[in-house]
Amino acid sequence: xxxxxxxxxxxxxxxxxxxxxxxxxxxxxxxxxxxxxxxxxxxxxxxxxxxxxxxxxxxxxxxxxxxxxxxxxxxxxxxxxxxxxxxxxxxxxxxxxxxxxxxxxxxxxxxxxxxxxxxxxxxxxxxxxxxxxxxxxxxxxxxxxxxxxxxxxxxxxxxxxxxxxxxxxxxxxxxxxxxxxxxxxxxxxxxxxxxxxxxxxxxxxxxxxxxxxxxxxxxxxxxxxxxxxxxxxxxxxxxxxxxxxxxxxxxxxxxxxxxxxxxxxxxxxxxxxxxxxxxxxxxxxxxxxxxxxxxxxxxxxxxxxxxxxxxxxxxxxxxxxxxxxxxxxxxxxxxxxxxxxxxxxxxxxxxxxxxxxxxxxxxxxxxxxxxxxxxxxxxxxxxxxx
Numbered sequence: 001x002x003x004x005x006x007x008x009x010x011x012x013x014x015x016x017x018x019x020x021x022x023x024x025x026x027x028x029x030x031x032x033x034x035x036x037x038x039x040x041x042x043x044x045x046x047x048x049x050x051x052x053x054x055x056x057x058x059x060x061x062x063x064x065x066x067x068x069x070x071x072x073x074x075x076x077x078x079x080x081x082x083x084x085x086x087x088x089x090x091x092x093x094x095x096x097x098x099x100x101x102x103x104x105x106x107x108x109x110x111x112x113x114x115x116x117x118x119x120x121x122x123x124x125x126x127x128x129x130x131x132x133x134x135x136x137x138x139x140x141x142x143x144x145x146x147x148x149x150x151x152x153x154x155x156x157x158x159x160x161x162x163x164x165x166x167x168x169x170x171x172x173x174x175x176x177x178x179x180x181x182x183x184x185x186x187x188x189x190x191x192x193x194x195x196x197x198x199x200x201x202x203x204x205x206x207x208x209x210x211x212x213x214x215x216x217x218x219x220x221x222x223x224x225x226x227x228x229x230x231x232x233x234x235x236x237x238x239x240x241x242x243x244x245x246x247x248x249x250x251x252x253x254x255x256x257x258x259x260x261x262x263x264x265x266x267x268x269x270x271x272x273x274x275x276x277x278x279x280x281x282x283x284x285x286x287x288x289x290x291x292x293x294x295x296x297x298x299x300x301x302x303x304x305x306x307x308x309x310x311x312x313x314x315x316x317x318x319x320x321x322x323x324x325x326x327x328x329x330x331x332x333x334x335x336x337x338x339x340x341x342x343x344x345x346x347x348x349x350x351x352x353x354x355x356x357x358x359x360x361x362x363x364x365x366x367x368x369x370x371x372x373x374x375x376x377x378x379x380x381x382x383x384x385x386x
């Protein structure tokens with residue numbers, strides 16, 4: 001275990017020399033708003049691995065330099081959460097990321113495949129996942145925990161090379177490189193503006209317009225408070241209490257009473273803030289909600305049939321090419337293109353950019369604009385463009 005900055009600097013120098021390293025994190029996330037980082041693993045091309053004792057590190061700048069160095073490949077599996085945690089810790093925006101999960105979708109595997117399964121299928125390596133729910137902040141770590149953490153990155157470089165070998169055989173290395181640039185968008189690592197989103201709250205269906213505004217305002221206050229105090233949002237105000245205050249709005253500040261999910265102690269500390277949020281919701285003086293690209297448009301009655309048509313085409317072309325359809329687009333993205341098909345802005349539609357445009361996006365747009373037709377291929381029994 002690396003427990004000081006001298007060790008961290010040495011590990012990062014070794015990563016620079018290696019040119020490509022596997023990276024993973026182990027964290028605890030049950031009593032805080034943000035994940036509490038316990039261990040960071042780095043795996044080298046020779047199969048060696050080092051573990052960084054995250055709570056002992058005071059200066060993460062050497063690791064930040066590693067993450068933003070465009071000359072060094074950082075290999076992760078299901079990269080987004082780990083990258084978000086690491087960006088928050090070291091402050092650097094990642095460059096040159098290779099996600100072994102996402103890239104597997106280009107070579108006939110699921111783009112949500114587990115690390116255990118992809119290692120088993122491509123390298124015949126079997127991982128022991130018995131330590132998944134470990135307490136990674138407790139010290140000392142057990143031998144089983146140490147072994148588990150090392151194994152998660154020990155095979156990363158070989159796994160990337162195997163995926164790229166298969167991608168080369170299919171002519172898809174550049175597609176993978178294009179997809180990996182997704183992780184270099186700095187906007188991915190910025191926290192959202194809580195005043196412009198509708199909170200997801202269990203049991204909040206069938207609300208009036210004013211009640212939705214109250215829910216927005218209370219939800220935004222709860223989230224900001226949870227962030228500031230680094231506590232789970234339900235420690236501040238439970239979903240049940242949030243819905244109760246929304247549906248049974250108190251008439252005055254003094255009418256706010258302790259309820260399930262809102263203790264008397266919490267209420268005494270936050271009564272004024274809760275009432276201020278309720279008043280803001282009642283007034284309706286809230287910022288405009290961020291909406292999906294196709295919201296606010298009134299589609300014609302046949303647009304849902306065209307969405308199903310587009311999805312059938314995409315699934316057919318993906319299955320025929322052994323690419324995971326989930327990697328290409330979700331239903332919301334397809335719907336946005338269908339609604340906007342007469343005059344689309346390619347910058348607004350991921351299907352019309354990069355490898356997706358080449359693979360299927362341009363062909364789909366032609367179909368949606370009335371050019372060509374969709375038939376069933378008698379050999380593959382899959383939909384294709386005629």
